[in-house]
Amino acid sequence: MSTSRIPDFNTVKTKVKGCLFSSTFVAESFRGIMMGIIITVTLGEVVAYRLLKQNIKAGDMPHYVTDLLILLLALLEALVSPFIGWLGSSRRRGMLMVACLVSGASALLWFALPTVTVPESIGFCNGNNTMPEFRSTFNTPIRLSIILYTFLVFGVTRIIVFCHGITYMDNRSPSRLSMHYGVLTAFRLLGLEMGYNIMTTIVETNLTIQIFMIAIGIMINALQIYLNTSKTTEEMEPKTIEDDLSFGSSVYRVFSNTLITTQMVSMGLIAAALWGFAYHQTDFLKAKYYIHVERSHSFNYAEILRYHFVILAVVYQGLTFTPPIMPSIIRLDLLTNAAKMCFFSVIVYVMLMVGCDTGSVAGLQGNSYTQPQCSQTCGCAPQWQEFAPLCVADQMTTYLSPCHAGCSGIDEVDGLQVYANCTCASFRRAIIGACSGNSCEGVYQMHQILYPSLIIFAVLYFQAQGTLLLRVVEPRDKSVLLGLAGAFIALFTFVFGHLIFIGISNLLILLLALLEALLSPFIGWLGSNRRRGVVVTTCLVSSASALMLFVLPKVAVPESVEFGLTPSTPFRLSLILYTLVVFGIPRVIIICHGIIYMDNRAPARLSMHFGVLSTYRLMSLVVAYNVLTPIVETNLTVQILLIAVSMALSGLQIYVSTPKPKEEEEEPKIIMNDTCETSPFVPNVVNTTSSLGFGKHVI
Template identity: 35%
Template sequence: MSCFKTVFSKAKARVQSWHKTDFVAKNVREPIFGNIITITVAESAAYRIVMQDVRIGTLPPYTPYLLISIVAMFEAVLGPLVAWLGYKTRKRMMLGWSLGFMLISFAWFVIPPPDSHEETEFCDSVKPNAVIIFTALSLRTAVRVVITVGVAICLCLARVASWSHCIAYIDDHEPDRTSIHFGALVFSRVVPLMFGYKMLTGIVENTIMLQVLIIALSTAWHSYKIYFNVPNPTRQLTVAKALPPMEDRGFFRSLFRVLCNILAMSQMLAMGILVTALWGFAYNEEDIIKTNYNIQPIGQIVEGNTELLQYALALISVVYVGYKHSAPIRSEYEIGRGLRHVFKMTFLAILLYVAIVVLPPCKKGHVAGLEDGLYAHPQCSLQCGCVPKWKEYSPVCVVDTMTTYLSPCEAGCTSSFTMENLKIYANCSCAGPSGRVAPGACSYPNCTSGFNLHRALFTLILTFSMLAFQTQGMVILKSVDPRDKSIAMGMMWSVVAATAYVCGNNIFLSIALKTCSWYTGEKCQLYQQRFSYIIGFTCASLAFVSLGVNLVARAYLRTKRRNADRPERREEVETD
């Protein structure tokens, strides 16, 4: 027994020696950076799970908008609380939320599989498509929705808590370089949110088990790094920084101080409005591209690696701005300079939102059935009685007449074959004697340059918006009482959730409902030309409002500093 105790004591001492005792901000940021990416991809996966049921008609088409708003409401209400809890034991809270996130993801193991639904793109198919119309909510679908929404709420709370405690912990111990780490976390949130739905969560369509396994392994590794690489705040860290006092840090007292901080609340509001603009444009970008360029972006060769390279620009810019506002270049963060930077980035975003939709559209040529912004089935394929797929929009080109049809079924095609690795549709009633059509709109060569310019402008919008978010977050962090850093971050996420995903979500839904050109079943396949203009100018208007809030904050800061200088001048005069 004594031998066993000796071995156990040595093993325990050996494991304890792995714990870091020196504070290194990078060691705190890296696991949280990874967890934020994993959580964001998991949120995109949750959205895909809901869309599986929407696509086959077991949920109504407005369900994604509704559930996004519901989850955002929970985040808005509980965000400040989970950010405040555990302010004395930040390492334990980061570790606990990391492990909790890993465990909650296992709930997807018990989720029932979606109902099977086969789709065909051909006319006169032996198995025609089912009509996608929601009739009633089944028990299986209800269970899937409840589990998915519950997991999504836990994901949001884990993200808010991990982010808040990480930033507060870093700023407590290394405040002169927080801007770099804050920018890294902004990048870890924004880019996977834009990119995750398109590529990173495609495995959801095949198997949930693989996705849960990836999440579990990734989170387990990050939890290991938190446990060993992040020093415990109760130990004597080798840093010479005066930590904020622990007195007077109750939830309501801290919340009241943050709510009364005009500068911090103004930046939260400005950030929320700017996030609304970016979210609205990114969420509808696929439909904007279809409307302006007759291109279906999902699955195109131009996506994927090219898009990753575009996001590299955002990463480089965020890192550059982070170093520019950190030591040794600047000994401390300057709020006034930060507000000027936010003004510049927001102003550039406004110009780009306008430019991306007012650029001259490409010549799309003749699109069969599309007249005066409304779509009617072409006469040559009426006998098909096409029952559309969930994503019926898949343009094809009759080369003989240079006419674009919006899908192979709409062109009356009954089969396809491959010629030199190119897919060709055959036996098409709308294609004349040859009966063959090529995939892609006839205007594709004309619209490629415009599409590429659109992607470049959107990359700049994303970059400038991220730079604004980075600086706004730093202004919030540096303007609040040092005791309220984590709850201020929670309030930031609360305002963003309420502004962008509750209010803004409904604004863009109403725009989509009023500008549909081709409506099939319960899905809008193509929007009117004015759709892209309305989305673009709405986003520009929101960014303009954010700019106005920032101007008010700058005026308030000047007035506050001017009033603070007056008593000092009076004392100098009295002394003289």
């Protein structure tokens, strides 16, 4: 008679842990988890955007809030991405899990959102068509705070996944790097592309389900990370001899590599081009083809099917960049591939510019539109707000919406729906759709094929570039590199690119301010051992640049004018922008180098130096427009000569009245000190081990 021995607790515990926890790292499994997180946080950002749009439609916020937030959040992302990439490089697994849990909990905050009433626009004559007047309510700040918080949390989680998730996989499965980077990039782009129109429409009808889908989905991802990664082998990161893992050193090493810097700028430009086209695609279809996209289940399924080719292309290229097809990464092959993708993208952009004969449009004269007289009493919304084109067949004229055609309802004739009681139609009826529908249908279908191709080429470009950058950079700086690449993409895409697409004329001051904020620290560092020469040179360059205003094309300034570009507008704008930048740089140089030059030679008068320059800067801003520069309107020549001659004389005065270069460069030095204590003033002592690098100074 045999008796079975009951296993002890430790044995059971070991077996259970063996079933639940993975003892080996499986790259494909971990990549699937990262892919799920990217999809979820992208949808979270899209949902937050939709919630913000609800407030705008309800009249609780002005219409420009979304554009402003895109700019501000992108600028914040550009500033914190490199730091997030550096932070937690020794605890990537923990950061990923914490970020997912915080994101899941933050999504639940949407349950506390105060509700808003979004008026429905009927779209017919004498219906509810006007935009609500802006009026902030008591709940608006609460709702805006919650939405902004979730924006930030989802954005930080996305940055952590790209910086630490990709690095985590690459350190353990380096041969599959191209596949890791390509798949995550593809799903990020597809999430943005399909998220708003297909995957988050339930927000408008049932927000509760959308919240649970996001919160539960990302929390499950956190659990999967915990179960599928080994804690004991988590920190097996590659090390180098004499590792310097400080943030400033990592940033400095990345920027010291010219190839990396230029390719990050290139990635930002490609992303900006794609974003501008994708974000404004609906308006593009309206303006170019007079197409109003009516989304249905079949339309959405066809769109999803088209985007499957993006994934297939990424997988194919990922396999070609991995062993045994490519045993090791070859820089030239990756650069060649990226160049090809850029070339193909340019071809697609050109093909997308092909237009069609849109026929006659009521009220449209060139670039200006006025509502037709026959519907002036209908109280219609702005022309593009309710864009739903219809055709008055007896005139073969397209009207932009039922309201603008004076229609008050819909009838059904022989199974065909038509607009009825249209005051702009002789027979009081109009057909749904533009009159140019048949002539533009073929071009529109070509657009539907070319647009996914554009996304394919962009994703393949990012895949090649990301693989190249991660193989060029030092292993210890990979996560910082990914953060910097994300910063470049955010700056070029959502700041500079977005400003250009929404109208640089309205936000030029913000653009120049952002440019100054980015360049000022670098200008302060540059030329620190040749301050006299830098100031003299900038004065002379500014003087010469002022003379360029003599070639400005003239413009006529009537009392009122409709918007319209002339052939000379780009040239005039370029000259004005150039002079704005050129005059801004000397101001920064005077503040950075002029004050220090004086302080190093007359330190007792520092307060006077700084106070006088600051006062005259503020006074000139206050009185310049109304007092000092009105002559621009009547005699620009005199104003140009005043500025050019005075700047040239200032440069000459500096050259004559300051010491020669040999004496000039006797700047005070300090003995290298890593503590916060100040070293005594030691005039001619130079420590050869001290670092004057820009990154070191900033940190």
